[in-house]
Amino acid sequence: MKPQRTIAQEAKLAGKGMFSGIDSSVNFIPADVDTGIVFVRTDLDMPVRIEANIRNIAERGRRTAIAKAQASVETIEHCMAALNALEIDNIIIEISASEMPGLDGGSGEYFKTLKKCGFVEQQKPRKEFAIAEAVSFNEAGASIYALPNQGDVLEITYDMDYTKHTGIGRQLLSCTLSTDYFETNLAPARTFLLEAEAKQFRSHGIGTHLSPRDILVIGSDGPIKNSYRFSDECVRHKIVDLIGDLALVGRRITGRIVAYKSGHNLNQKIAKKILEQAENYDRISEAGTNALLDIRRIQKILPHRYPFLLVDKVIEIDGDRFIKGVKNVTFNEMFFQGHFPGTPIMPGVLVLEAMAQVSGLLFAQKLEHTGKLAVLLGMDAVKLRKSVVPGDQLILTAETVRVRSKIAVCQCQAMVAGVKAAEAEIKFMLIDDDAVR
Numbered sequence: 001m002k003p004q005r006t007i008a009q010e011a012k013l014a015g016k017g018m019f020s021g022i023d024s025s026v027n028f029i030p031a032d033v034d035t036g037i038v039f040v041r042t043d044l045d046m047p048v049r050i051e052a053n054i055r056n057i058a059e060r061g062r063r064t065a066i067a068k069a070q071a072s073v074e075t076i077e078h079c080m081a082a083l084n085a086l087e088i089d090n091i092i093i094e095i096s097a098s099e100m101p102g103l104d105g106g107s108g109e110y111f112k113t114l115k116k117c118g119f120v121e122q123q124k125p126r127k128e129f130a131i132a133e134a135v136s137f138n139e140a141g142a143s144i145y146a147l148p149n150q151g152d153v154l155e156i157t158y159d160m161d162y163t164k165h166t167g168i169g170r171q172l173l174s175c176t177l178s179t180d181y182f183e184t185n186l187a188p189a190r191t192f193l194l195e196a197e198a199k200q201f202r203s204h205g206i207g208t209h210l211s212p213r214d215i216l217v218i219g220s221d222g223p224i225k226n227s228y229r230f231s232d233e234c235v236r237h238k239i240v241d242l243i244g245d246l247a248l249v250g251r252r253i254t255g256r257i258v259a260y261k262s263g264h265n266l267n268q269k270i271a272k273k274i275l276e277q278a279e280n281y282d283r284i285s286e287a288g289t290n291a292l293l294d295i296r297r298i299q300k301i302l303p304h305r306y307p308f309l310l311v312d313k314v315i316e317i318d319g320d321r322f323i324k325g326v327k328n329v330t331f332n333e334m335f336f337q338g339h340f341p342g343t344p345i346m347p348g349v350l351v352l353e354a355m356a357q358v359s360g361l362l363f364a365q366k367l368e369h370t371g372k373l374a375v376l377l378g379m380d381a382v383k384l385r386k387s388v389v390p391g392d393q394l395i396l397t398a399e400t401v402r403v404r405s406k407i408a409v410c411q412c413q414a415m416v417a418g419v420k421a422a423e424a425e426i427k428f429m430l431i432d433d434d435a436v437r
Contacts (some may be wrong), residue, residue: 001251003123004089006030008118013109016101017076019063019192021209024095026079028114031090033122036250037083039066039073040094052080054248054272057148064245064264075100077244077264082110084247085182088119089126092342105190105215111183129278131255139267142261144270149256153177156242159233159260165194167218171235177243186243188229189236190214195224240265249275292317293325293361301364307334308412310354311361311396324397325358331390346388351422352379355412359398359426363408366428374408374428386421388414394421406430 007030013130014025031038036104037052048071048258058067064077079100085107130152136145149155154177162168175181193201198217201207207215211224221367222228238259245267246253253274259266273315280290291313298311316324329346336344356376363374369422394414401409408430414422 001128002087004033004122004124004126005087005119006035006122007088007114008031008088008120010083011113011164012119013101013103013113015101016103016209017097017099018210018215019206020074020097020099021207022097022358023101024099024101025099026096026100027094028117029092029094030120033090033094033124034389035090037080037088037090038092038246039076040092041073041098043096044071044095050250052076053250054268054275055116057169057248057268060264062264064241064248064268066248072098075210077102077241078107080104080243080247081107081182081240081244082114082187084243085113085177085179086119087113087126087179087252088114090122102191102210102215104194106188106237107182107244107369108187111187115183123379127251128192129249129251129253129274129281130275131253131277133277135270135273135277137266137273139266142202142263142266143259144262145256145258145275146270147256149254149259152254154246154253155256156239157256157258158239158242158262159258160238161261165218166186166220167194167222168192168234171232171314172406173232173235173239185230186240188235188244189240190229192218192238195219238262244273246274248270249278251278280367283423289313290315298361301361304357308353309357310350311357314358317362317365320400320403321360322397323355323358323362323365324395325361327394327396329388329390329392329394333390338389344390346392348384348422350395351384351388351414352382354394355396355398355414355422355424356426358396359399359410359412361427362374362398362400362410363403363428363430366403372430372432377407377427377429379427380425382422382424384422386416386419388416388421392416398426401425403430 011028017024039050041048045350048064050068050073052066056066058065058072063075065072065074111283132145134147157174160171163170195217216226217224249271284290293314310327311325312328314325335347339347360374396414398410398412401411408428410426412424
């Protein structure tokens with residue numbers, strides 16, 4: 001494995017933000033091992049550190065932004081792409097405004113500046129991940145796939161379909177990411193806008209400091225008062241954006257990415273899935289389990305104990321919105337002694353209880369610092385559809401329907417081998433922790 005590395009010396013860049021037009025200066029500073037890529041807003045009363053990772057993504061149109069509390073850093077993708085291509089793992093980026101300098105609309109100036117800094121190898125291997133399982137997203141006619149691939153490189157194929165716009169047309173490019181390839185073939189490619197989009201942005205006060213000489217504005221006959229650096233410059237810039245967004249995974253990725261009309265939103269979704277996959281493999285490697293919450297951590301959250309603890313592990317959590325847990329059913333369960341002798345079947349009420357317990361783990365994510373507990377209040381639309389027997393593995397899911405000050409509701413399912421065994425809408429009362437002591 002390659003060692004982590006940072007830059008050898010500091011460097012500065014300055015310019016106006018592409019969307020905001022605000023003057024912005026950045027200072028690139030070497031960082032210690034395992035720091036990662038960290039932006040620091042130095043213009044605030046108290047400087048705010050924002051780690052450049054997929055968990056800090058803030059929703060923005062046509063750009064990538066990260067945020068923490070009320071502070072954000074906008075349009076980071078071109079800088080992140082340069083960092084990715086140069087294999088820089090650790091760096092502090094001080095910024096004097098809320099948006100990175102737009103410069104010429106590409107990644108080239110960031111790449112040149114960072115390359116001139118030189119590099120220092122550090123005494124710890126970098127984090128790497130080879131995509132092991134295919135994942136994909138499809139949305140509004142666009143799609144993106146992350147696929148396993150042989151070798152230790154990242155291959156990217158991007159199909160950009162602008163056939164309705166004669167100034168661009170359809171452009172397809174496949175490449176293997178390397179520092180040299182990025183410098184020559186991708187870094188110079190600039191952000192582009194259709195003429196109609198540019199007019200709409202200006203009418204809303206966005207990008208009013210820019211002229212067609214500063215950014216690629218494309219009409220029916222091609223660039224207006226400008227010219228392409230490559231005949232397929234637009235698709236090359238789309239790949240730059242993708243490389244920048246993939247850097248938010250926080251580790252070197254190998255495999256293959258195939259994208260069709262993908263933008264920042266889909267790029268970020270696939271990056272999040274890749275990170276989840278990587279962390280899952282880390283858990284299996286380090287602890288022999290893919291559990292986000294193993295039985296020891298579950299016991300710290302739920303008050304239940306033998307023989308009434310009915311969740312063995314949690315394998316997926318999406319904030320306080322969704323959770324997936326596992327209950328392995330064995331013949332040693334105490335209830336099989338009498339339910340029923342000769343025909344062991346897990347009591348339906350215990351299947352429902354298992355769903356309630358995994359729901360409690362979901363709400364614990366939200367209630368951890370509130371001083372409240374979720375206590376079962378009732379169940380609606382209960383349906384028991386399939387018998388659960390020794391040897392089955394119950395996959396328990398709960399999805400939040402609504403959470404109010406005193407009531408929480410979630411929709412729950414229990415599956416066995418892909419077949420629904422039970423479902424219910426479960427209601428909880430949120431009460432003060434002290435009330436049950």
